[in-house]
Amino acid sequence: MPNIYEVAKRAGVSPSTVSRVLNRPDVVSLETRQRVMRAVNLLGYTPNSTAKNLRQARTGKLLVTVPDISNPFFSLILQGIEDVAQREDYAVLFGDTRHDDCREERYALMLKSKEADGLIFLGHRLPDAAASLAKAAAPRCAPIVNGCEFNPRLGVPSVHIDNARAAADVMHLLYDLGHERIGVVTGPLASPLSRDRLRGATTTTQKRGAGNLEVAHGDFSVESGMAAAQQFFASARPPTAIFCFNDEMAIGVLEVARSRRVKVPRDLSVVGFDDIRFARYMEPPLTTVAQPMRAIGEGTVRLLLMILNDGSVTPDSVTLPHTLVTRGSTAPPSVPRR
């Protein structure tokens, strides 16, 4: 691969001129410009971006870490991120943390070593390396943005929905349908997102003066949804509706219901969360809370770019609207057999 010196020699100009032709053509005379371009094309020259990055102290890359890319929820967010990023001439450095603190740290270190200009993390844990950067940047804003989750104590701006309210919406729907015994399958309570949803659910239960919620804890996997369902079904008076904190667990519940010949929604209502692409194709189609995944992804990039372009601003966190999508998996409870 030729470098800028060879191009310069070939065109009979200095390297500076070659650089200018490529970056600010307007300051170079037409004739030189053409001569240089000919040499560039002839040699198939492409500037070495590493050298450029070093000189300009900018990489043009955004680091994005995701807890689990095989979850369609995150892959849609990533798609939104990639889309805006590349439109704004940034590339995406991608890391799948698999919910592993270690991996999270490793990726965050890449920000310190300047492999990327900024970090978008979609989990709930701010890696230590990132936290130290944030502290160092104070009172200005470090180029770090959170997505989906929101923990005000991190001091990191975030794009997310109002999880408590969304959960409340679901509970109201179920109570309005006439359900009284409702089961909830949470995600890991380490994440604020799960806690917010749980809070939204319990608050609503109290507000409606209903009986206790039955709570099972899951980990967002289909399997954990199945386990929770088994647990509920094993009880003397199983709930007539189950609200899962994501669609995959709801799919697990549907699966167990199917194997037990429990008819949904006649004998059991099921609600998910996220509205992943496959939710609507379940049997019955899944009632769920639609999150604007793409918009969340796009929002995080916009936030990050704001910080990058003007470090003095302290962007606010953004709350995006959610939608309760009612499909076939919810209905009034059948008359209880006593």
Next chain:
Amino acid sequence: MPNIYEVAKRAGVSPSTVSRVLNRPDVVSLETRQRVMRAVNLLGYTPNSTAKNLRQARTGKLLVTVPDISNPFFSLILQGIEDVAQREDYAVLFGDTRHDDCREERYALMLKSKEADGLIFLGHRLPDAAASLAKAAAPRCAPIVNGCEFNPRLGVPSVHIDNARAAADVMHLLYDLGHERIGVVTGPLASPLSRDRLRGATTTTQKRGAGNLEVAHGDFSVESGMAAAQQFFASARPPTAIFCFNDEMAIGVLEVARSRRVKVPRDLSVVGFDDIRFARYMEPPLTTVAQPMRAIGEGTVRLLLMILNDGSVTPDSVTLPHTLVTRGSTAPPSVPRR
């Protein structure tokens, strides 16, 4: 952020020594080493990787382009890629091409400009920029690897399954069940993968001496599966089995069947391809060809690393085994009503 000079000054040594402490500690005396490490920790120094990359002419990054990350098929492959990559100390530069030639080119240019050490592309089109690199590298192997698809004329090694044989397996299954009128929903024929599967299907039809295949063309989306199904159902004698070249189109077919009260598998057998995570949770669970997604991803990285570590080898393409997974969406045809 401090640089290596500040650390050196602080520790009272030369920058070279600092570098050596960090990279080859064994050649530095214990005492100096400790002194340097103290300075490193005190200042919170992290080497600037851009400078390192420039000097070493190596970025430690692999560029991965994917046609559509929101497809769970690709997200699993990406997960496999990321997993091996990071184990081998490579980071993943991720690009979603959205089946767009333009984007493909743009990403391929990043390889030329040395933003990454190698390229893994999961589509079927080798971008021009990449092709020129491949030609320039000949007879050695350019650090470019293909996944899922395989086009021998590209001269790029690939990891994939035997698509023709997999399609043949499906057709044999359907013929063995007693189906005679079979519909096929292909992907875009621009991709060798689709052509291979179609070839496998038609060859089998001939071999079994069955009637003509009915072929509809899709684009791997649920919607195109639905359109194809509508088309089939509109015919005078609709097929009794439909074989889709991916699971999402099969889901589309199931969806149309449901809305038309066509019972699967009693009135219609449906087969998909890929075995994405949600295939088994469909109603009925989808019969499909399981591809080893993770292994495909891992394989591409291994291939790429071989080239990177020893450019003189010309790695062979790898064919991974597939599995026909029979679930509830296939059954013998019901007795035809005449």
Next chain:
DNA sequence: CTCGTGAGTGCAATCGATTGCAGATCGCGC
């Protein structure tokens, strides 16, 4: 006592671009 050896360290070049500043050239107005 001298020389050889090896361990430990520093000097300075290098990777490939960008960019502030200065110099050259030319035209034009007075």
Next chain:
DNA sequence: GCGCGATCTGCAATCGATTGCACTCACGAG
């Protein structure tokens, strides 16, 4: 005919690390 811009180009420093080579020093063998 002189001077002043305006326009264009080149020089050389710079970004922050790595690394081949040379040097110093200490120690052991002969």
